Amino acid sequence: MKPRHLFLVPLILILPVAIASLGYHWHWHWFPLLDLDNAPALFAYSMTLSLDEIGIAVILAVLSILVLRGWRRRPYQYAVFFFCLMVALGSAFVTKSVAKQYFKEPRPYVIWLAEEGRLTNSNNFYAQLPLTREQWLSDSLKSMPEEEVPKWLKLHWQDEVSYSFPSGHSIAAMTIASFYCLLFAYRRRSNWLIAGLSLWAVAVCYSRLLLGLHWPIDILASSVAGVTFGMLGAGAFIYWDRREIRAVSRKP
Numbered sequence: 001m002k003p004r005h006l007f008l009v010p011l012i013l014i015l016p017v018a019i020a021s022l023g024y025h026w027h028w029h030w031f032p033l034l035d036l037d038n039a040p041a042l043f044a045y046s047m048t049l050s051l052d053e054i055g056i057a058v059i060l061a062v063l064s065i066l067v068l069r070g071w072r073r074r075p076y077q078y079a080v081f082f083f084c085l086m087v088a089l090g091s092a093f094v095t096k097s098v099a100k101q102y103f104k105e106p107r108p109y110v111i112w113l114a115e116e117g118r119l120t121n122s123n124n125f126y127a128q129l130p131l132t133r134e135q136w137l138s139d140s141l142k143s144m145p146e147e148e149v150p151k152w153l154k155l156h157w158q159d160e161v162s163y164s165f166p167s168g169h170s171i172a173a174m175t176i177a178s179f180y181c182l183l184f185a186y187r188r189r190s191n192w193l194i195a196g197l198s199l200w201a202v203a204v205c206y207s208r209l210l211l212g213l214h215w216p217i218d219i220l221a222s223s224v225a226g227v228t229f230g231m232l233g234a235g236a237f238i239y240w241d242r243r244e245i246r247a248v249s250r251k252p
Contacts, residue, residue, distance in 0.1 A: 017220050018220055020216040030209035031112065044203075045156070060176070063176070067184065081237055088233030089229075105164040109212035119140050156211070166221050169213075170222035171229075173204040173205065174230065175229045175230040180230075
């Protein structure tokens, strides 16, 4: 891995997301932007679903195989690898959970539904318990035509009644992408792997905007945090690996 990768990895991950924030300052509204019952919206939803319980397990398994394949085995290598990965993801999860309760920012779809007269104001909505919020959403969305808000999105909104800032999907995607991109660079894997993984993480971030779940600042801050956690985790594993290599080389 070359030192330039420490600059390039965060650049290719964060810069595309930062563009969304610039658009917001130019009064570019990411939601509602798409026709929510068309293919682009379904593609955005598929990106979001790639980080559900099954999706994230499959992604981590595949990426771990690609990184560890052909790596010279050392004692405790897998244990250290997955420890660094889980610490990075765990830090991202804790940061997301604490920040949501501190900032208490309403989601874009809640603001939109209130403006459409289908919900009371966001303060009243978030003053309720999560189960009550889900019921309010269910009641308010029943009369909305499928062409305006399809059933799959109604159900997804009902699963996402917490606060907006930061984005859990974005921070998870960026933690995973930065962790594995740095290790791909260290292992001198194909640049196409790095490009593809980065594109996936950015697409996850934008899917959250387009489906009305987050604001641009949510995904930008989450991306910065996720890249930080991911690179620290990967850096810790690389440090351990290099130390093991030096220890072996010093043996007579």
